[in-house]
Amino acid sequence: MPLYKIIQPNSQTTVKVWKITESYDDLMSPLDLKPNSLKRVLGMKSELHQRGFLSVRHLLRDFGYTDQDLYYDDNGKPHLKDGKYISITHSFTFSGVIVSDSEVGIDIEKQRQKITIIANKFVDYEFQYLSEDDDDYIKKLTVIWGIKESLYKLFATPGMLFREHFLVIPFMLDHGETVAWIDYEDKKYRYNTHFLEFEGFTCAFVTT
Structure with missing residues (x-):
């Protein structure tokens, strides 16, 4: 199954998601990869x-790129x-690419119980509105991780920490959007965030 979903949060930005069902050979055969790729x-x-790497190249083709x-760059930012x-992401059987006229970041994560074990490593301020008794606790943690991972990809600055430098404003899962902040070296940056x-x-x- 090729293209799975297209999202356009604004007129300058497009997200495309691929569900990876093809074999390695089927994904590889139509591509013209650079030697280092x-x-x-x-x-x-x-x-x-x-297959995740190759599916991203198919998404590039769908955007009209090769x-x-x-x-x-030197920080690994595409x-x-x-x-x-x-910005680029892939996780298990899904990959995603976002292309925009302004800076962006994207992340896809599988919803898994083990995220509760590492929550203390990436959540600080957000514990004020999270509850372990919430039926959607794992889903909300996954949203927070995904937003912070997206911010990290966007900013691509060594030394930034999810727990200390990124803040996600309270949100409702069914709203599909919120605001996030980067607070780093006495500067604050505000970003619009989307999730599904x-x-x-x-x-x-x-997105900015």
């Missing part, structure tokens, strides 16, 4: 990761040669 995918030990249009902003769930996964993305 080919080396990277062949070096991956997990076929799941290989692997040659994509490059990474860029497009035409100057548009891009499908098939046990949460997709979050941030």
